[in-house]
Amino acid sequence: MIKFSIIIFFIVCTLQSNGQIRFWSDFEGGNGMLVKKDSIHNSVEIETELKPDNTINAWLYFAISGYPKNTMLTIKLTFENYFYYVPSDPCISYDNQHWEKPEFIFNNLNSYRNYREFKIIPEKDTIYFASFYPYTYSKLMSYVSSKYENHNLDTATLSFSEENRTIPYFKIKNITESDSDKWLIWIIGRQHAFEVAGSYFIEGIVDFFSSDDSLANNFRSKAIVYVVPMMDVDNVYEGASGKNQFPIDFNRDYNDTSYWKATRSLRKKMLETTHRNHLTMAIDVHSPYPGNSEGSDYYHSHYFNIYGDKHYKASRVRNFMAIFHNMERYKTFEVLDTVVNDGRTCFDQFIDNQDCRRFGTMCNDFILFSTTYEQAFCKHPNGESWTDEKVRMSGYNYAKSIAVYLYNTSK
Numbered sequence: 001m002i003k004f005s006i007i008i009f010f011i012v013c014t015l016q017s018n019g020q021i022r023f024w025s026d027f028e029g030g031n032g033m034l035v036k037k038d039s040i041h042n043s044v045e046i047e048t049e050l051k052p053d054n055t056i057n058a059w060l061y062f063a064i065s066g067y068p069k070n071t072m073l074t075i076k077l078t079f080e081n082y083f084y085y086v087p088s089d090p091c092i093s094y095d096n097q098h099w100e101k102p103e104f105i106f107n108n109l110n111s112y113r114n115y116r117e118f119k120i121i122p123e124k125d126t127i128y129f130a131s132f133y134p135y136t137y138s139k140l141m142s143y144v145s146s147k148y149e150n151h152n153l154d155t156a157t158l159s160f161s162e163e164n165r166t167i168p169y170f171k172i173k174n175i176t177e178s179d180s181d182k183w184l185i186w187i188i189g190r191q192h193a194f195e196v197a198g199s200y201f202i203e204g205i206v207d208f209f210s211s212d213d214s215l216a217n218n219f220r221s222k223a224i225v226y227v228v229p230m231m232d233v234d235n236v237y238e239g240a241s242g243k244n245q246f247p248i249d250f251n252r253d254y255n256d257t258s259y260w261k262a263t264r265s266l267r268k269k270m271l272e273t274t275h276r277n278h279l280t281m282a283i284d285v286h287s288p289y290p291g292n293s294e295g296s297d298y299y300h301s302h303y304f305n306i307y308g309d310k311h312y313k314a315s316r317v318r319n320f321m322a323i324f325h326n327m328e329r330y331k332t333f334e335v336l337d338t339v340v341n342d343g344r345t346c347f348d349q350f351i352d353n354q355d356c357r358r359f360g361t362m363c364n365d366f367i368l369f370s371t372t373y374e375q376a377f378c379k380h381p382n383g384e385s386w387t388d389e390k391v392r393m394s395g396y397n398y399a400k401s402i403a404v405y406l407y408n409t410s411k
């Protein structure tokens, strides 16, 4: 009888743990494919999914349930290409709403191979996993709605995407004053759909410029700021990377004729506005590698692609960065001033990195500078993990720095 009970017990246990793990990613912004599941060792192996017309799979956002409780769950991520995209500091959620960066029990960060393993004892029945705090198209639209009552900005539609989604933009200004003689600033983001950290950064920018902070109030009587928070809305919706997509990357779509409706409309709108006001700054917000675990390496929190008279404009970017980095207490200048093997500093290398002609037609002699901001996914240059709130705060400080910088240069 005892023998029989033990057998029954084993059968029940096996039934409970075998084949019960469920995996899915077919929700908005989701990405991931189940390669295999091992119910004996309670582990899953996941790969990113290459979405239609994409060439790079760089984003993960999926859900798992059906694992036995109070047991270590192993999530192994494999990537066919480029280890930079294997997340090194991912997020989890138990409700797909509230996200956190847990201390994973084992995380082979130093493995420069194309996989990483994360082990965790989930607190609840279902666990969501993502390369970074997800920022979906719906999240953008609810952020836009949250600004309807704010009288320091207007929201409008830039255009509709190829899949007919609204591409919103903000116009931030003092509504009681006319537009004439104001500084004109354009800021755009999510040209690369998977670069989610940039969206929190842009929220911070919009939050500051539309706030009742006295610096923001004064700034709005001198400037008009246009912000397009999400250019490639369709790929964001699909959970695609968008980078190097067919037929052309959004970021490279600024040649004679633009392919995408969003880039065509952006250029048209930028040109219209530059007829009334001098374009003073144009900033394109990115965030390159979810798998880059280094703290203050070249790709974190830097600026490149500076147009026109590059050395003259570079010194302006440098002055602007000094204000921002001081506000953020970064030590990035130490990295930027490091002399690399060809005798130039890292900063000089960025200045020379002019690989495309974003905003090219608008970048005349009047512009102070046009630049790219690369918001990190993983580690702050000071070594801490980025959270959504920290990135938002960084964007807030960035906008504040723009205000301070323009006041200093206009004296």
Ligand SMILES: [Zn+2]
Pocket (backbone or CB within 6 Å): 191, 192, 195, 286, 287, 288
């Ligand atoms: Zn990018």
